[in-house]
Amino acid sequence: MPRRHLHVTGAAEAPLRAALRTLRTTLGVPGDFPPEVADEARRVARDPRLPIRDATDIPFFTLDPPTSRDLDQAMYLTRTPGGGYRVRYAIADVAAFVAPGSALDREAHRRVTTLYFPDLRVPLHPTVLSEGAASLLPGQTRPAVLWTLDLDAEGRTVTTDVRRALVRSRAQLDYPGVQRALDAGTAEETVALLAEIGRLRERLEIARGGISLNVPEQEIVERDHTYVPAFRAPLPADAWNAQISLLTGMAAADLMLATGTGVLRTLPPAPDGAVGRLRRTAKALRIDWPHHVPYAELVRSLDPALPRHAAFLQECTTLLRGAGYTVFRDGARPDRALHAAVAAPYTHCTAPLRRLVDRYTSELCVAASAGTAPPAWVLAALDGLPKEMAEGTRRAATVERACVDVVEAGLLKDRVGDLFDGWVVDVREHEPTVGTVQLENPAIVARVAGGATPLPLGGRLSVRLVQADPGTAHVLFAPG
Known part of the structure; x- marks a missing residue:
């Protein structure tokens, strides 16, 4: 489920930031990592398990918000003969650092996911890894799970290959800079192809009945002892980048379904009551939603740069409640395999620095691509993952709702x-x-x-x- 992006500026002693510190204590949010976890992180940061394959000749780039340091993904996009495309997508290989049963592993299972507050992040892994040795920072050789996805001229996946490799990102790009280059026509081809492939994938999403929510970021600025809200509308480059992640998550689901063992991210259709509530919200915000217009069509017509539309998009995240994780094994296809918003089988696999399950799906996909059995430690943990992820997701949702309450009280x-x-x-x-x-x-x-x-x-x-x-x-x- 997309997060409601809230960001607070102002001095550390400002009332709103003080209230957020109190909230973290009240919710029992994890603080510093235990000494044995921090020590182990520093040790493995110096000596990770490195793959044999060397793909450092591929000039990858990352695309994230300007201040990001926990870089999960890097990409390199090219054309293929016949008018198709090749997507090379490198995902940080957290398993190169986190050994099964280690202190780091146990702590990751306790935390489950990175928690986002308007003033800071509470990370899943120590920052010496998540913002250092495991992060795909530019100019650094890193172990990665490397996806190679060949697409046809319409953007459909033709072949999928997943294997471990050493990679080196050449550039850390950000959304505003990429959007400016794309708009000016000055972007190098691999970046320009992000827009080309992204648009193709958006058309395929519409054709299969899927919907992506480009949720705006809400910034709360302290000004003259009061707080002023503002929305930062997502750029087209944000959405195209998300399409590459969705493409990979769908390919991962297909790989696991083909081998009969895996874990999917699933979402049932929204209940009628939730849609009715959202219609009343649209009415309150003076958004015209004729009864004959499908929800997906309405969302695509909105302009997130308009505050009323931005607020409505924030509320649209409520239709994604009910998402969960479904495990299947031994060739038995799961009863629930679809993600209603994606309108296809889908899984989480592109953010292992920030989400526990992605480390496991990466392992399952590497094994599936190689035609080998998944590691025993993955199979042993598989059945417990849905419950662990559900608890972590509930904690993240509680944090999100509480943060919204604190910010609204401040406003x-x-x-x-x-x-x-x-x-x-x-x-x-x-x-x-x-x-x-x-x-x-x-x-x-x-x-x-x-x-x-x-x-x-x-x-x-x-x-x-x-x-x-x-x-x-x-x-x-x-x-x-």
């Missing part, structure tokens, strides 16, 4: 007593005087309670802010 803290216009998007079934209101300005979703009559589901409602406390992350409105 509203000086406006207690003010009236706002909103729409009721949800009402408790057995307590109809309590529900959820979507404000139009600022575009905030919050709880409303305290009235004497049932809330008008789907109706307009004037509400008064009665509580906004960043310290407790509580925001509450009452009917005005």
